[in-house]
Amino acid sequence: MSEVSLDFLHGLSEEDRLFARRCADRVRAAEEKYRTGFTFFLTEGQAGIARSVAGAFGFGRAMLWGGYEGAERVMLGCFSEYDEPSEESFPIRALTVSCGRQAAITHRDVLGSLMGLDIARETVGDILVGEDKCIIFLTDTAAEEVLRGLTKIGRTGVKTALGADLTQLPEKEFKKITGTVSSLRADCVLSLAARIPRAKAEQLIAQGLMTVRGQTVTKGSRQLAEGDSFSARGYGKFVLEKIGGSTKKDRIFIDIKKFV
Numbered sequence: 001m002s003e004v005s006l007d008f009l010h011g012l013s014e015e016d017r018l019f020a021r022r023c024a025d026r027v028r029a030a031e032e033k034y035r036t037g038f039t040f041f042l043t044e045g046q047a048g049i050a051r052s053v054a055g056a057f058g059f060g061r062a063m064l065w066g067g068y069e070g071a072e073r074v075m076l077g078c079f080s081e082y083d084e085p086s087e088e089s090f091p092i093r094a095l096t097v098s099c100g101r102q103a104a105i106t107h108r109d110v111l112g113s114l115m116g117l118d119i120a121r122e123t124v125g126d127i128l129v130g131e132d133k134c135i136i137f138l139t140d141t142a143a144e145e146v147l148r149g150l151t152k153i154g155r156t157g158v159k160t161a162l163g164a165d166l167t168q169l170p171e172k173e174f175k176k177i178t179g180t181v182s183s184l185r186a187d188c189v190l191s192l193a194a195r196i197p198r199a200k201a202e203q204l205i206a207q208g209l210m211t212v213r214g215q216t217v218t219k220g221s222r223q224l225a226e227g228d229s230f231s232a233r234g235y236g237k238f239v240l241e242k243i244g245g246s247t248k249k250d251r252i253f254i255d256i257k258k259f260v
Contacts, residue, residue: 012049013216019046023053023076030061030078038091040122040139041066041073044229045214050076061085066125067092067137068166073125092125093143094164095136097150105153106260110134113153119145130170174259176241180251184243186210186230187220193256194235201232209233236260 012020022039029035042050047064054062059078063085066074075092079085099105110127114136125137138146143162150160181188190201190210202220204210210217212230224230224240231237237259244253 016045016049016215020049020053023050024057026076026078027054027057027059027062030080031057031059034080034082036077036079036083036089038078039076040120041075041125041137043214044072045211045216047074047076048214054078063087065090065092067094068126068169071126071137073137075125091140093138093140093162094166095138095143095146096161096164097134097136097153098132098159098161099134099153099156100132105129105134105156109154110136113150114146117145117149128170128172133170135164135169172259174239174257177238177256177258178254179256180247180253182251184224184252184254185220186212186217186222186224189224189240189254189256190230190232190235192254193230193238193258194232196235204232204235 026037026039029037039050050062051064054076061079061081063077063079064074065077065087066072067090075090077085077090079089083089097110107127107129110129111124114124115121119138119142123139123142127137128135136146147160147162150158152158177193179192181192187198187201187205190196190204191198194201205217205220208216208218210230210232212222212224212228214229217230226240226243228240229237230240239257239259240254241257242255244255246252
């Protein structure tokens with residue numbers, strides 16, 4: 001395989017550039033050494049980088065999969081010419097955690113309990129929380145550990161079983177935030193979404209604590225578009241769902257979804 005330039009990734013953080021090189025190593029291993037390999041679960045931004053790297057190599061045997069259609073956290077699989085790319089080949093397992101309707105368990109509760117078992121974040125995929133159960137996607141090894149060790153989420157006793165009914169996945173819960181902003185700048189939108197002063201939003205962004213579509217944003221002037229997902233550490237994850245018209249004072253109506 002001829003050397004491929006990754007100059008198109010300029011402007012990324014050093015951490016993201018290192019990740020891109022690891023993706024490139026996966027591609028080379030599949031093409032040159034005939035070794036099929038998988039990453040851990042990726043963030044939205046990492047998935048975009050992985051897709052770009054595979055495209056730069058013209059590698060058509062790469063696949064992103066998170067255990068179900070539409071997953072946010074996915075793995076990159078790089079398949080050798082001797083292995084057919086398939087969803088079933090990914091080292092992903094789904095667990096169903098039954099908790100009872102009265103439990104009112106949140107995504108944060110589940111993730112906190114997993115971290116309490118010393119489960120690494122990168123081994124955890126999507127967590128879908130419903131009224132009386134949640135479904136967790138994990139790597140093979142992490143699934144075995146959680147199956148053995150997860151008996152409580154918070155103060156609620158739970159039962160954990162291997163497998164899940166993927167035809168009836170719990171829907172992600174969110175609350176709607178509506179309001180107006182002076183512009184679609186990141187600091188303005190974050191201020192409304194997180195219910196914090198714009199100066200505080202600017203500070204969070206300057207500290208590198210906000211991401212848009214998985215990429216760290218460091219300037220409040222970054223413009224957001226309809227459909228953009230964004231998050232701020234300590235304040236949650238959001239989606240700019242809709243951009244509406246303007247008020248008489250030229251403020252913009254927007255609708256935001258906050259995942260709970």
